[in-house]
Amino acid sequence: MMGLTNEHLAKWLEKTNAKIQENKTFLTNLDQAIGDGDHGINMSRGFDEAVKKISSTEYKTSSDLLKDWAMTLLSKVGGASGPLYGTALLKFSMSMKDKEEVDYSSLTAGIEEGLNGLIQRGQAQEGHKTMVDVWSPVVTFLKEQPAFNPEGFKEIAKEAMEKTKDMKAIKGRAAYLKERSIGHLDPGSVSSYYLFSSLAEVIEEEGVGL
């Protein structure tokens, strides 16, 4: 079987959720340092709901599954993360319309569409200390590689996440702190890292041919 099936996508969501639940306090502490202190609380609530919804529903297409994932985050996460993750996944879902399975090129296109959605919704660019700082290098890496490279993919996402520590926030609530935001990881970049590392792990563990 080539490509990501709906079962794989559901596992991706479950794995991401497990990482978020495990690191709920860590995410909240990061957000308390430079934001409004609710990232872990909001993300754990929203991803839990998304797992409940998707594990109890039968989906014909991956687009439908991704859409429900997006809509659940939109209505359950709140704050800025809800519309950002919701928009990214909704764009991914739209790019998958009429496609049977997620192969490498459609995965790349889907994540790129997600990134474009983030940029449009959040009005952020690379270097602003936001999720875009993880999503953008991840998309560049996917486009450069001929096939999915789990180790390299995880490494890129991790490095990108760690780089946000030394950035000065331009967007988001951390921007009010200006220089004082330097020295703290961007919480949204950390949760984005959980999302992408989970994707790589599912592809590796399930032996998905991509």
Add this chain to the structure above:
Amino acid sequence: MKKIVNDPNEVVQEMILGMVAAHGDRLKQVPDSTVLARVQSPVKGKVGLVSGGGSGHEPSHAGYVGKGMLDAAVCGSVFTSPTPDQVLEGIKAADSGSGVLLIIKNYTGDVMNFEMAAELAEIEGVTVDKVVVNDDVAVEDSTFTTGRRGIAGTVFVHKIAGAKAESGASLSEVKAAAEKAISNVRSMGMALTSCTIPAAGKPGFEIGENEMEVGMGIHGEPGIARTEIQSADEIASVLVEKILDDGVHTSGDEVAVMINGLGSTPLMELYILNLKVNGLLKEKGLSIYKTFVGEYMTAIDMAGCSVSVLKLDEELKELLDSPSDTLGFRI
């Protein structure tokens, strides 16, 4: 934490039910939502006005739902923007077919959630437009940042846009009036204490017994400076000076003033502050058309205040003077 609550996670839902229990003659809850709407909404032939945001700023925003102001207020969790599906419920409750204007305070989450709701509403055939209030001069305004925050000056925007909508004006006319109010109002606040989100159970930040924070936001976001506590007159001077420095108000202008308490500051102190604010504005050659003193946009249980100054012209004076019958603002 000492608070009159049951389950800290249910405070918003219980507040909404309590408001409807008290004021069911004017407010209704849109079923299965956190939206409070006018009992008679949607009002036929009138542009609908929707605002909202995180809870904890009462009477903002549900206290301004009623004749002459808002049609619906969307209540998010405490200090957390409501989600797009909730805002969409508010838009639908307010829409009579004449279009809906969203009045959004300038916070990243609020702007994104309200914009997504507007897109969802457009898909359902509702015409939606928006204005974003950014009156807080404590925060630097720049196209490279999130920009200034929306604070108590938003209440003036509710009043002006609400009066315009009530007069039967079109969506674009109501938006223009709201934009005029936004470009004419500037505010700044200060805090003496922190505030406690019920679900968090402890104060959001530390501030010393003898300290105050100038420019503090209504969620406890940092301001311009942490200083030793000063007298009411000195506080008034700092706030007024910074507001007038922005260059919107010039000698000879007529203005409306709002002295707003953040939740734990007694009216006595607000009036003491107003005495100096009033004197300073007059010294600068401004004439004070109307002054509002009270709690308009709070920060849960924070002690502190904000001052807002709205420059008026004939249109804004007329809109400010036209009747409004809401819990938080009656003229």
